[in-house]
Amino acid sequence: MTNKKPIENASFLDVALSTFSNAPQMEQKIRSLKTLMRGGTVHSVRNDPRFAKGIEQTIEELRSTPDPRQALLALTVLTRVASRVKNERKKLIEEIEQALQSPLPQLAILDDADDRAYAAQALKWATGDWVLPYIAQAIVHEEAGEKTRSELIRILLNIAPDLTTAFQALRKPLEVWQPETESPGDSAAKRLKRIFVAIRRELLLQECPPGDELGAMLQGLVLDTFRTVGAPSTPSVAAEITSEVALVLHALVRTRFSLAVDGATYGVMHVLARWFLKGMWPEVTKPSLNTLSHDIVEAITLLAKQGITDDQLLHCLVLFEGSQDNAIKRTRAIADHLPGLPNEIAQWLRKGRVRKHAGGADLLAASSQMAADPDLALLLVDSRRVMRMIEETGQDLLNEVRVFEPALESSTMDLLKMVESLADGVRALASKRNLQIRGQVGDVVEYSPSEHVGVGGRIFGARRVRILRPLVERVRSENVSEVIIRAVVEPA
Numbered sequence: 001m002t003n004k005k006p007i008e009n010a011s012f013l014d015v016a017l018s019t020f021s022n023a024p025q026m027e028q029k030i031r032s033l034k035t036l037m038r039g040g041t042v043h044s045v046r047n048d049p050r051f052a053k054g055i056e057q058t059i060e061e062l063r064s065t066p067d068p069r070q071a072l073l074a075l076t077v078l079t080r081v082a083s084r085v086k087n088e089r090k091k092l093i094e095e096i097e098q099a100l101q102s103p104l105p106q107l108a109i110l111d112d113a114d115d116r117a118y119a120a121q122a123l124k125w126a127t128g129d130w131v132l133p134y135i136a137q138a139i140v141h142e143e144a145g146e147k148t149r150s151e152l153i154r155i156l157l158n159i160a161p162d163l164t165t166a167f168q169a170l171r172k173p174l175e176v177w178q179p180e181t182e183s184p185g186d187s188a189a190k191r192l193k194r195i196f197v198a199i200r201r202e203l204l205l206q207e208c209p210p211g212d213e214l215g216a217m218l219q220g221l222v223l224d225t226f227r228t229v230g231a232p233s234t235p236s237v238a239a240e241i242t243s244e245v246a247l248v249l250h251a252l253v254r255t256r257f258s259l260a261v262d263g264a265t266y267g268v269m270h271v272l273a274r275w276f277l278k279g280m281w282p283e284v285t286k287p288s289l290n291t292l293s294h295d296i297v298e299a300i301t302l303l304a305k306q307g308i309t310d311d312q313l314l315h316c317l318v319l320f321e322g323s324q325d326n327a328i329k330r331t332r333a334i335a336d337h338l339p340g341l342p343n344e345i346a347q348w349l350r351k352g353r354v355r356k357h358a359g360g361a362d363l364l365a366a367s368s369q370m371a372a373d374p375d376l377a378l379l380l381v382d383s384r385r386v387m388r389m390i391e392e393t394g395q396d397l398l399n400e401v402r403v404f405e406p407a408l409e410s411s412t413m414d415l416l417k418m419v420e421s422l423a424d425g426v427r428a429l430a431s432k433r434n435l436q437i438r439g440q441v442g443d444v445v446e447y448s449p450s451e452h453v454g455v456g457g458r459i460f461g462a463r464r465v466r467i468l469r470p471l472v473e474r475v476r477s478e479n480v481s482e483v484i485i486r487a488v489v490e491p492a
Helices: 004-020 026-038 049-064 068-084 086-097 113-125 131-141 145-159 163-176 184-203 214-225 233-253 263-273 283-305 311-321 324-337 344-351 372-405 406-432
Strands: 435-438 444-447 452-454 464-469 471-475 479-485 486-490
Touching: 004 026, 004 049, 004 184, 026 049, 026 068, 049 086, 068 086, 068 113, 113 131, 113 145, 131 145, 131 184, 145 163, 145 311, 163 184, 163 214, 163 471, 184 233, 214 233, 214 263, 214 452, 233 263, 233 283, 263 283, 263 311, 283 311, 283 324, 283 344, 283 406, 283 464, 283 486, 311 324, 324 344, 372 435, 372 471, 372 479, 406 435
Parallel strands: 452 486
Antiparallel strands: 435 471, 444 464, 464 486, 471 479
16 A cells, blocks of 8 residues: 555656657647656756656757647646756756747647746847847737736846837837727726836846936837827726836836936826826826835935935926925925035025026036035046946956855845945936046156146156046036046146
């Protein structure tokens, strides 16, 4: 009696192994492979000739079948095996890479969500111009397989050079997708919400540069999605997608500081606010809008400390707070907690406007001599140096940690991301002040006392000098530059 179950299990697995070896259809191979993978049994049969035969048959099917569905199923078999059996992984990845040099059939022809998820996983080994638009279309057209959608979005954000490019790839299939339902606007909103949920989750897990004009791209994506189908007709559906977009924006600005201080980042919320009748906004999405209000208050506070005001950010705060009065209450609190601000900055925070000076002097020009400018300039130089060090040695550092201190890998990655985020923030603040670095360490240039200082003071008798630390300057709108900190140099 005690030996019966092991014998039955052995017989059951033997049947599964024989089926995997000889079944002519990929569906049969997948069913038998699932049996072999259950409980890790596949490791005990990985050296069986029948297992090797089944893999070779699947490889041949992937290479030669004219049936697009069978080709996709063969791909899922190889991906499943590669994910579990180490001694087959290198060989199978090479086969998958070879197969994925050409476009795949659409994932939607596979009925099973798990099959689509494994086929999606294989796309991380795909190459070619077809990959990005293919993944974007698969994300939009995925009906209910959230595991598949999440896998596709993970790969999209990994292969796209920046977030703007990723959103641009999604924009076209969202524009042309037409839900065949009684309420296409509601259906589009629900689909877009599921896409944004997966994106938001992934934004917290991997570092993806924002790219140029991300806010405008996100706004265009939402406009294009509902251009043909119309806005959601159900208020609760409109509120859910609006809240999710707000949460995505929060995830973006919390990890990418340069976006937080750019009012254009929040432009999509102005589009969504138009969906709601007077009196419904902002109450219907208040919790998520409160989060964005807090983000904007932090951004306004940081800029105020640097002597900068931003009407676009204030306009966004008015939108999220529901009125000018509510927004000014928030900014007035900033002024109350930051004593010693310049009068113009404090007045803007307390009243939402800046008193005009005789001659119309621009606030940025008027505050150009503030003591914070040289400090910010030094931070800008240091941030560039740190980022170059990370670019040159960051991956080596991670590799060393993985080998010698694997328990610290996650903390090291977080540290590097935090440093990059801080550097990004410094660059954003410097850009607001029109500060920029001129020159590179090691450059040899003509000596100018107004632009250069020697390590020990002024340099005498040298016409050409080598830069040890570059200068930082402010470039005015009329293309006249003002040196904020001189370059440190030595005789060349």
